[in-house]
Amino acid sequence: MDLLELQKAFSTWDKDAVEGRLLNHKVAEFLRQLIMDGHLPPESQLPNEPDLSAYLDISRSTVRSALSTLEQSGFINRIWGVGTFVAKDPPTYNNLNLNSGVTQLIRSAGLEPGTSEILITTRPASERICSHLLLEADAPTLVIERVRLADEKRVVFTVDVIPLKLFDLPNGQTLIDELEAYVRNQQSIYEFFRLHMNLAIHHGIAWIRPLSAEQYIADRLQLREGSNLLHLEQVDYDNNGEPVAFSDEYYVADAFRFQIFRSNQVQR
Amino acid sequence: MDLLELQKAFSTWDKDAVEGRLLNHKVAEFLRQLIMDGHLPPESQLPNEPDLSAYLDISRSTVRSALSTLEQSGFINRIWGVGTFVAKDPPTYNNLNLNSGVTQLIRSAGLEPGTSEILITTRPASERICSHLLLEADAPTLVIERVRLADEKRVVFTVDVIPLKLFDLPNGQTLIDELEAYVRNQQSIYEFFRLHMNLAIHHGIAWIRPLSAEQYIADRLQLREGSNLLHLEQVDYDNNGEPVAFSDEYYVADAFRFQIFRSNQVQR
DNA sequence: TCCTTCTAGAAGTCTGACATCTCGTGACAT
DNA sequence: ATGTCACGAGATGTCAGACTTCTAGAAGGA
Numbered sequence: 078m079d080l081l082e083l084q085k086a087f088s089t090w091d092k093d094a095v096e097g098r099l100l101n102h103k104v105a106e107f108l109r110q111l112i113m114d115g116h117l118p119p120e121s122q123l124p125n126e127p128d129l130s131a132y133l134d135i136s137r138s139t140v141r142s143a144l145s146t147l148e149q150s151g152f153i154n155r156i157w158g159v160g161t162f163v164a165k166d167p168p169t170y171n172n173l174n175l176n177s178g179v180t181q182l183i184r185s186a187g188l189e190p191g192t193s194e195i196l197i198t199t200r201p202a203s204e205r206i207c208s209h210l211l212l213e214a215d216a217p218t219l220v221i222e223r224v225r226l227a228d229e230k231r232v233v234f235t236v237d238v239i240p241l242k243l244f245d246l247p248n249g250q251t252l253i254d255e256l257e258a259y260v261r262n263q264q265s266i267y268e269f270f271r272l273h274m275n276l277a278i279h280h281g282i283a284w285i286r287p288l289s290a291e292q293y294i295a296d297r298l299q300l301r302e303g304s305n306l307l308h309l310e311q312v313d314y315d316n317n318g319e320p321v322a323f324s325d326e327y328y329v330a331d332a333f334r335f336q337i338f339r340s341n342q343v344q345r
Numbered sequence: 346m347d348l349l350e351l352q353k354a355f356s357t358w359d360k361d362a363v364e365g366r367l368l369n370h371k372v373a374e375f376l377r378q379l380i381m382d383g384h385l386p387p388e389s390q391l392p393n394e395p396d397l398s399a400y401l402d403i404s405r406s407t408v409r410s411a412l413s414t415l416e417q418s419g420f421i422n423r424i425w426g427v428g429t430f431v432a433k434d435p436p437t438y439n440n441l442n443l444n445s446g447v448t449q450l451i452r453s454a455g456l457e458p459g460t461s462e463i464l465i466t467t468r469p470a471s472e473r474i475c476s477h478l479l480l481e482a483d484a485p486t487l488v489i490e491r492v493r494l495a496d497e498k499r500v501v502f503t504v505d506v507i508p509l510k511l512f513d514l515p516n517g518q519t520l521i522d523e524l525e526a527y528v529r530n531q532q533s534i535y536e537f538f539r540l541h542m543n544l545a546i547h548h549g550i551a552w553i554r555p556l557s558a559e560q561y562i563a564d565r566l567q568l569r570e571g572s573n574l575l576h577l578e579q580v581d582y583d584n585n586g587e588p589v590a591f592s593d594e595y596y597v598a599d600a601f602r603f604q605i606f607r608s609n610q611v612q613r
Numbered sequence: 614t615c616c617t618t619c620t621a622g623a624a625g626t627c628t629g630a631c632a633t634c635t636c637g638t639g640a641c642a643t
Numbered sequence: 644a645t646g647t648c649a650c651g652a653g654a655t656g657t658c659a660g661a662c663t664t665c666t667a668g669a670a671g672g673a
Contacts, residue, residue: 099425099656109610125623136658138406141624142413149417150608151548154586157367157624158665165586166550173553174442176607267609280419281607282434285441287555287573287598305555305573311607318422318433330555337605339444339549339579340418341535342377367625393654404627409655425655426634618671625664632657643646 083124084132086111098277104135104143112152112167123153123161150174151338172336176281176313178265179235179326182333183227190263191226194297197257198222199241206238209312210320217241219253221260224297232332234297237266238323243274266322276315278322283311294327305330351392352400354379366545372403372411380420380435391421391429418442419606440604444549444581446533447503447594450601451495458531459494462565465525466490467509474506477580478588485509487521489528492565500600502565505534506591511542534590544583546590551579562595573598 090107111117123129126144130137144161147153151168155161170177170185183190201215212218218238225233244252252273259269270276288308295302307328315321358375379385391397394412398405412429415421419436423429438445438453451458469483480486486506493501512520520541527537538544556576563570577594 101656106610127623138659139657141410142656144624145410145413146417146610149414150610151550155624156585156666158622159667160623162586173605173607176609278609280609282419283605283607285553285575285603285605287575289573289598305557307553307555317424318430330557335553337441337551337553339441339551341444341546341548342374342414342418369625395654406628407626410625412655423655424635426653427636428654614673616671616673618669620669621667623664623666625662627662628660630658633655635652635654637652638650639648640650641646641648643644 083111083129086116087133100135101139101142101146104133104139105146108143108147109152112147112163113169117163119163119165119167121163123163125160149340151340168336168338171333172338173283173285174338176278178267179225179233180263180265183225183232186227186333188227189229191229192223192263193226193231194222194224195261196220196222197260202238202240206323209323210238210240212240219244219256221266222297223260227332230332231298232329234294234327236325239266239321243276243321270321276321278313279316279318281311281313283309285309288327290327298327298329300329307335351379351397354384355401368403369407369410369414372401372407373414376411376415377420380415380431381437385431387431387433387435389431391431393428417608419608436604436606439601440606441551441553442606444546446535447493447501448531448533451493451500454495454601456495457497459497460491460531461494461499462490462492463529464488464490465528470506470508474591477591478506478508480508487512487524489534490565491528495600498600499566500597502562502595504593507534507589511544511589538589544589546581547584547586549579549581551577553577556595558595566595566597568597575603 087107108117117123124132126137126140129135129140133140144153144155148155151164151174153161153163153167168175170181180190198220199217200220202210202212202218204214206212206218207214207216218240221235221237221239223235223237224231225235241253244256255273256266256269260266267278270278286308288306290298290300290302290304290306292302294306295304298304307330309324309326309328311324311326312320313322313324355375376385385391392400394405394408398408401408412421412423416423419432419442421429421431421435436443438449448458466488467485468488470478470480470486472482474480474486475482475484486508489503489505489507491503492499493503509521512524514520523541524534524537528534535546538546554576556574558566558568558570558572558574560570562574563572566572575596575598577592577596579592579594580588581590581592583589
């Protein structure tokens, strides 16, 4: 992909999808999509910074800021005096450094995502939830349990917990019913936050561990009790650093291959 | 911690430990250590960029570059028009985004690291190793098997594989014996690379999955066969993006709590 | 052939300015 | 009193242009 193609792609790129964010974020996301979609193949060299700056009509410092983001997360390598290259093995959607949803994960594996056994309830928050989401005791929450399918096969059991107060509108109404319809229609919760509540998830912090399936979860996933699972316990935060949602995700062992990019920042 | 303290800490900081790297990396590492050591507590505000720049005697762009690195990896939050703050829940050594070694991990949990059942052999590389390390078939490798202890308790079984050719010196001699002594003396392999071979690990790419312990591993960890493990399969790369070492790490379930910072970079 | 030197080109660093956002403060009208 | 608005201080984001340092290859000489 040469400079002119790149320029054209950028000018026709759907900037609105990430509106309101910083320019350097948009540039980083633009390049990231090109890499993840294969338009910038692994190990290919990117144009140099002044050229990128000129052709995208963006200052060099902003370009550098974007490149820095991509380097940090393992998409590109920058070599002083030599150039900037797409990584040999750039992250994909199964990379845990990226907070993409389960649906995206399944789709990227070339499988058809689906859902069964949706269970939506409201429930007072447990102590564990309260401490993670900084709620007062027994605060009401919306709980969404789902068994996720990949080509009809059960691969993940997820439990999402969201404080009810998030759905309150100024006029006293609530958005809960709309979200429920959204979820039953196989749409992403993140997407609902972004489009209907003007709420963007900025990052998540997850704890990961191997787990032996208890009866309830084993039943959901149609495994025998004691089967191996990968448990992801995650809190999602918004742009202000406020916790927004909590998730438990139980992955069937070997259903996916999870990758992690580990930066050697700490040395002493 | 105020500006003057910070300035003093920076001027007396051991820059040699990270010699040869870029200035913005050094600054990022300096601040990261302050955060991880608790000198900059969570949610505290950092001095503004012009002040940091002036007091550290470094240009603002370099400061910004360092802050950008720290933000990406979840150590700080920057809010436009407001300021820069240490994250509420900054990464620790059990964070998988950081490629710190097992020893560091154990020590950060407040436990005493140890090793038992060290087994060092040379072995032709298997097909799996060859593909990961880009070696020709049956290339000779050094294999280091170790059971790692935390307060005398067996918590991890690790297998490190390094191509033998890495240890060849120009004069025809080899560094293998020195490394072996180093390992038996409970020192870090990374450290050996850095000090004796002038080889810095830049990052690692790991695959993670739950695993049921096979006989050999169960014996090493003194578990019964079929026990739950967390398997980390990792390739470490140097500054030029060349694969250097391969590791298998088998963690006893619930011996550690692993954290992952997941950035929402991908949205469509 | 091998070694050294030179050079083009790339990322890194520096400087200084301006743009934009946030939030508190205080004047003002209600 | 109270709510609204405008303003300004202070912070990060963006811009522009120059200079510095490093790398790899070309050129040239022993």
